[in-house]
Structure formats: C-alpha cells, structure tokens
Amino acid sequence: MPELPEVEVTRRSFAQAIAGARIESVRVGKPLRWPLGCAPQSLVGQKVVAIRRRGKYLLVDLDSGLLLLHLGMSGSLRFSPDLPPPGAHDHFDVMTSQGTLRLHDPRRFGAVVYAADEQAAVAQKLLGGLGMEPLSDVFTYPAFEAGLKASRAPIKQVLLAGRLVVGVGNIYASEVLYLAGIRPTVPAQRIGPQRGRRLFDAIRTVLARAVELGGSTLKDFSSADGMAGHFQHEANVYGRDGAPCHHCGSAIQLLRQGQRSSYFCPRCQRA
DNA sequence: CTAACCTCCTGTTCGC
DNA sequence: TGCGAACAGGAGGTTA
Numbered sequence: 001m002p003e004l005p006e007v008e009v010t011r012r013s014f015a016q017a018i019a020g021a022r023i024e025s026v027r028v029g030k031p032l033r034w035p036l037g038c039a040p041q042s043l044v045g046q047k048v049v050a051i052r053r054r055g056k057y058l059l060v061d062l063d064s065g066l067l068l069l070h071l072g073m074s075g076s077l078r079f080s081p082d083l084p085p086p087g088a089h090d091h092f093d094v095m096t097s098q099g100t101l102r103l104h105d106p107r108r109f110g111a112v113v114y115a116a117d118e119q120a121a122v123a124q125k126l127l128g129g130l131g132m133e134p135l136s137d138v139f140t141y142p143a144f145e146a147g148l149k150a151s152r153a154p155i156k157q158v159l160l161a162g163r164l165v166v167g168v169g170n171i172y173a174s175e176v177l178y179l180a181g182i183r184p185t186v187p188a189q190r191i192g193p194q195r196g197r198r199l200f201d202a203i204r205t206v207l208a209r210a211v212e213l214g215g216s217t218l219k220d221f222s223s224a225d226g227m228a229g230h231f232q233h234e235a236n237v238y239g240r241d242g243a244p245c246h247h248c249g250s251a252i253q254l255l256r257q258g259q260r261s262s263y264f265c266p267r268c269q270r271a
Numbered sequence: 272c273t274a275a276c277c278t279c280c281t282g283t284t285c286g287c
Numbered sequence: 288t289g290c291g292a293a294c295a296g297g298a299g300g301t302t303a
Contacts, residue, residue, distance in 0.1 A: 001296065033279065033298090056297075073296045074281080089281095107280045109297060125299085153274070162298080170296065258275075260296070 002071040004134070004167025005210035006221055006229065007056050010071070013223035014079035014101070015051040021096035022047050023062075029091035032103075033072060033111040037122055043067075043114070048096065055130045055166035065116045068126055072109025078102045079224040101224075131164045134203050135211075139165060144200050148188045155191060155199075156184035156262050165203060171216060171238045174263045176202045178237045183269045184255070184262040209234070237263035 002010070026040040049061040058077075060067040071077070081099040092103040092112050103110060115123035131147075132139040147164035148155075158164060159173045168176060177184050179202040182195055191199065215221060215229030222228050232238075236246055241254035245265040255262050 003297090070297080072280090072298090105280095106282065107296085109280065129299095151273090157274090160297090259277095261294095 001073045001169060001171060002056065002075060002215075002221060003169035003172050003210075004053075004056060004207055005172070005231065006215035006223075007058060007071060007167075008053055008135075008211050009215045009229060010077050010223045011051050011053045011058055013225045013227065014077065018048050018079055018096065018098060018101060019050060020047065021098035023094055023096050025095045027086065027093040027095070029086065029093075030108060032091055032105065032108050033070070034113050036112055036114055038065075038114040043094070054127055054133070055162060056169070057127065059118075065114060065120075066118065066123070068111070068113045068115060068123060069103070070111045070126075071103075072105060072107060072111070074107040075103060075105035075110035076221055077224040078104060078226065129163055131162055131166045134165050134167055134207055139200075139204070141197060141200050145193065145196050148191050148196055148199075151188040153188060154185045154257055155182060155188045156257050156260075158188040159203075160258075160260065167207065168203060170260055171235070172206055172210065174238045175236060176206045178263075178265060178269060179206060181269055183271055184257060184264055186271060237265060239263065 023043050023046050026043050028040050046062040046064060049063065052059040052061065056070060058069040060069060079099050079101045083100045083102055086093060089106040090102055090104050091108065094101040103112060113122055118127065132143060144165065151158050156173055156177060159168045159176065160170065180195065180199040182191065182199060210216060210231040213229055213231040214223065214227055216232040237252050240252045241263055243252055245252055245268060248265065248267045250265055250267040252263055253266050
C-alpha cells in the first residue's frame with residue numbers, strides 16, 4: 001500500500017532518468033479510478049520536465065500541463081528503457097525517448113489524470129484539500145497543534161484523512177501513534193502540547209526513516225527501478241496483533257476504526 | 272460544517 | 288480439495 005514514503009521512493013527512483021524525455025506514444029489498458037481527461041494522443045510530443053510529489057500524488061510536469069498520478073493501494077510504477085510486453089495488470093504505459101513509464105495496478109484504485117495546470121479544476125479537486133507536507137518546512141508544530149484542536153475525531157482518523165497532514169496512510173498511522181505513545185481512539189483535540197509535540201516528531205521520524213529504507217514492501221511494492229523496501233521489518237505494531245510489544249511485551253491489539261484496522265500496544269499507548 | 276458510510280477493484284485469506 | 292464469503296484499503300462522493 002503506497003503511502004508517502006513509497007510514493008517518494010518511487011519518485012526518486014526515476015525522476016532523474018525521465019527528466020527531459022519526449023513522449024513518443026501512450027498505451028492505455030483497463031480503466032483506472034478516473035478517466036485520463038485528455039486524448040492519449042495529445043500527450044505525444046510533449047516533454048517530461050520534472051517529477052514532483054504532493055501527498056501521495058506524483059505530478060509529472062509536461063511542457064504543457066501535468067499528469068497527476070496516484071498509486072491507489074496496489075499500484076506501482078516502473079521506468080526502464082527495456083520493459084517486457086505489458087501484462088494483464090499494466091494499465092498505462094508512456095513510451096518516451098528515454099524509456100517507458102508503466103503503471104502496474106492489479107486493483108485499479110490508482111489513477112492517471114491530465115490537468116492543464118495545477119489551478120485547473122481537475123487538479124484543484126484532487127490537490128486542493130490536502131494538508132501539510134510532513135517532510136517539508138510548511139509542517140510546523142503550531143499549525144499542527146491548531147489542527148488537532150479543531151477536531152473531535154479520533155486521532156487515527158484525523159491522520160488518515162490527510163486534511164491536516166498528508167501522506168500518513170493506515171500502516172504508518174499505527175506506527176506513528178505507537179512511537180508517540182498515543183492510543184488511536186483519542187480525540188484529536190484532547191492531545192495536549194506535550195503529546196502533540198511527540199506526535200509531530202513521530203510523524204517526521206517514521207516517514208523519514210521509511211523513505212530512507214526504501215518504503216515498506218508488504219505485498220509487492222517496489223520502486224520504479226524494481227527495488228523493494230525494507231521498512232516493514234521495523235514495524236512495531238502494524239499487522240502484529242497478538243504478538244508481543246517490542247517495548248513492554250504486552251500483546252498488540254487490533255481494533256476497527258471506520259472500517260480500517262488499527263494496531264496499538266495497550267500498555268505503551270494508554271491514552 | 273463534520274462525521275459516518277459507500278464506492279471503486281481484484282488478489283489473497285478464511286471458513287465450511 | 289474446492290468454493291464462495293470476507294478482507295485488504297486510498298480517497299472522493301454521498302448522506303445524515
């Protein structure tokens with residue numbers, strides 16, 4: 001499940017290699033989450049200027065406009081001058097002068113959407129409500145604390161929603177809360193400055209560490225150059241219900257919040 | 272406005 | 288062993 005670290009690792013794995021490439025053809029497979037929003041043919045001849053990331057979206061800047069790319073939960077990208085013929089789950093290929101960028105996505109929750117510019121309605125709809133970038137300077141404690149105070153929802157769901165801070169998906173939300181010693185069910189506004197600060201730090205620490213380790217490869221995630229990630233081996237709680245807490249030995253518990261699973265240590269995360 | 276629920280999809284896991 | 292049901296989940300959309 002690509003969260004911020006996996007998307008960022010993917011970005012880094014092909015951004016340099018594709019920069020400056022000219023799009024020579026486009027192949028579209030089965031429908032993804034949203035329609036492309038332009039004729040595939042209209043992309044031909046455009047140059048790839050840069051690859052940026054916003055939350056879990058990758059932004060492929062073109063001469064004219066940009067492609068918003070989302071990996072959904074089972075998506076992965078590959079970029080290589082020499083890719084095999086497309087398989088059943090390869091739903092979007094951009095053939096360029098420097099290689100082919102391919103979206104592989106069995107569950108097709110992912111998307112490739114064209115927008116004329118970042119202010120375009122399509123882009124605004126997808127990027128407009130996003131929260132702060134946790135690994136950038138815009139993520140400050142005062143802003144984070146203000147966001148916490150504004151919500152009575154359980155902190156786990158506030159993190160997942162991405163309106164306050166982006167990129168923290170289901171796996172990292174559990175890990176972050178464990179590190180901060182906060183129970184997933186605590187209403188956001190009941191988190192005071194001291195624990196708030198710990199949470200703020202934990203978000204940065206966990207995400208930065210995950211990027212460093214190449215993300216988490218739980219099922220089959222890999223970056224665009226085919227490398228697997230290794231953060232999953234450092235998971236303290238995710239997927240470990242019933243197993244002993246690495247810190248205190250208590251059995252990790254699993255609970256459901258908004259149809260999502262949350263994992264926590266009942267002793268290390270008392271409130 | 273918020274919060275709860277729904278929806279998209281298919282590979283994997285589980286129970287009988 | 289086989290088969291269907293349940294599950295996994297990012298995030299926009301809908302409903303209350």
